[in-house]
Amino acid sequence: MSDSSTDRKNDAATQASLLAQALPYMQRYENKTIVVKYGGHAMGDTALGKAFAQDIALLKQSGVNPIVVHGGGPQIGAMLSKMGIESKFEGGLRVTDQKTVEIVEMVLAGSINKEIVALINAEGEWAIGLCGKDGNMVYAEKANKTFIDPDSNIERVLDLGFVGEPVEVDRTLLDLLAKSEMIPVLAPVAPGRDGHTYNINADTFAGAIAGALNATRLLFLTDVPGVLDKDKNLIDELTVAEARALIKDGTISGGMIPKVETCIEALDRGVEGVVILNGKVPHAVLLEIFTEHGAGTLLVP
Numbered sequence: 001m002s003d004s005s006t007d008r009k010n011d012a013a014t015q016a017s018l019l020a021q022a023l024p025y026m027q028r029y030e031n032k033t034i035v036v037k038y039g040g041h042a043m044g045d046t047a048l049g050k051a052f053a054q055d056i057a058l059l060k061q062s063g064v065n066p067i068v069v070h071g072g073g074p075q076i077g078a079m080l081s082k083m084g085i086e087s088k089f090e091g092g093l094r095v096t097d098q099k100t101v102e103i104v105e106m107v108l109a110g111s112i113n114k115e116i117v118a119l120i121n122a123e124g125e126w127a128i129g130l131c132g133k134d135g136n137m138v139y140a141e142k143a144n145k146t147f148i149d150p151d152s153n154i155e156r157v158l159d160l161g162f163v164g165e166p167v168e169v170d171r172t173l174l175d176l177l178a179k180s181e182m183i184p185v186l187a188p189v190a191p192g193r194d195g196h197t198y199n200i201n202a203d204t205f206a207g208a209i210a211g212a213l214n215a216t217r218l219l220f221l222t223d224v225p226g227v228l229d230k231d232k233n234l235i236d237e238l239t240v241a242e243a244r245a246l247i248k249d250g251t252i253s254g255g256m257i258p259k260v261e262t263c264i265e266a267l268d269r270g271v272e273g274v275v276i277l278n279g280k281v282p283h284a285v286l287l288e289i290f291t292e293h294g295a296g297t298l299l300v301p
């Protein structure tokens with residue numbers, strides 16, 4: 001037998017073994033809800049986008065109920081800068097005035113949402129793009145974040161404008177979709193009972209959806225391998241107490257703060273597995289859900 005024919009046989013054996021390995025995971029997650037948060041930093045590469053859409057399609061075909069919640073922070077930033085508006089963040093959240101919230105809604109619920117829907121549909125599925133406004137799915141209230149003023153050591157309230165926190169999640173529409181062929185793709189924009197539109201951090205939105213649906217897994221796809229320590233090494237497993245300490249000492253900063261805070265809340269609400277992983281690895285979702293080769297940082301109580 002030639003070397004190349006032996007190689008092909010070995011490759012096929014490896015692939016068959018991987019497929020066989022997936023079976024118990026497929027059985028474990030049948031009819032279970034898996035919320036996948038697709039971060040703006042993980043988007044943008046055509047091949048990676050296609051691999052992501054294939055993973056979501058395969059989950060649905062395997063009897064899982066996947067729900068995609070997407071971000072788009074860098075894409076909002078690019079649009080704001082085109083319009084001459086500077087992006088400002090406090091504690092990982094975008095300070096959002098009236099003009100900004102209009103652009104946020106346009107970019108998130110408009111272009112990005114439909115791009116992801118189109119990618120999944122190109123894989124032969126039935127994705128449907130929605131935001132918190134659809135079907136009374138999510139209502140928000142103005143976020144009420146506080147910080148310790150380093151000068152006076154007094155706790156102060158941060159006014160982030162039209163940044164919202166999800167306070168009501170109605171699962172009626174998502175339950176209907178779970179029983180159908182449809183895959184929901186959700187943009188983190190929601191109305192308030194006060195009639196305003198609110199910009200919600202996509203991690204926070206994903207956590208609220210996962211909590212309301214009693215999701216089995218919540219995955220955060222970002223642009224780093226997971227939570228990194230001070231020396232930039234990956235932390236495989238992080239307890240809630242350790243995570244809080246890393247936020248306090250500044251090791252976890254910026255956009256990683258709402259991610260980790262959402263993980264902590266999701267664990268509190270009973271979501272079983274909460275993982276932050278690198279969305280720049282092709283098929284990161286399939287590897288995490290259907291194989292032993294899960295990577296990233298697992299948050300544990």
Ligand SMILES: Nc1ncnc2c1ncn2[C@@H]1O[C@H](COP(=O)(O)OP(=O)(O)O)[C@@H](O)[C@H]1O
Nearest residue numbers: 039040041222223226227228251252253255256
């Ligand atoms: N300790 C940390 N470990 C990993 N990433 C961190 C840490 N602290 C801050 N970050 C930053 O958080 C970013 C991920 O959050 P974010 O920019 O909001 O991404 P996404 O768009 O995927 O939600 C990383 O790219 C990194 O710059």
Ligand SMILES: CC(=O)N[C@@H](CCC(=O)OP(=O)(O)O)C(=O)O
Nearest residue numbers: 040071072073093094200201202
């Ligand atoms: C309040 C707030 O910060 N909202 C975010 C919403 C998008 C988001 O969260 O996108 P990523 O997941 O790509 O970071 C923003 O305006 O950037």
